[in-house]
Amino acid sequence: MTNGDEKLIKAIKSVLILDDDEVARNLIANHFERMGITNVETFEFATDALEACQARRFDFVVSDWKLQGMSGLAFFNRLRNLP
Numbered sequence: 001m002t003n004g005d006e007k008l009i010k011a012i013k014s015v016l017i018l019d020d021d022e023v024a025r026n027l028i029a030n031h032f033e034r035m036g037i038t039n040v041e042t043f044e045f046a047t048d049a050l051e052a053c054q055a056r057r058f059d060f061v062v063s064d065w066k067l068q069g070m071s072g073l074a075f076f077n078r079l080r081n082l083p
Helices: 003-011 022-034 046-055 072-080
Strands: 014-018 039-043 060-063
Touching: 014 022, 014 046, 022 039, 039 046, 046 060, 046 072, 060 072
Parallel strands: 014 039, 014 060
Antiparallel strands: none
16 A cells, blocks of 8 residues: 555545445445444445435445446436535
8 A cells, every 4th residue: 555545544534335235335344444444334225325425424435336226427426416
């Protein structure tokens, strides 16, 4: 890991993970937790993730590209439009 990577990881305090596959969500969450990032929230549905983003701020977002009911691209477009 480079010095820049370490700085980035230290700057990340909260992570949102959006994936309709439970195994993938858990693997990604475990990876962040092994890096020392313990404020990790996982979501199966984009609508639930958007509600969480309206309620609080996340430093880092990981999303699957293909989701049920909304694509990952559509999710990020909606995310960008949140206040």
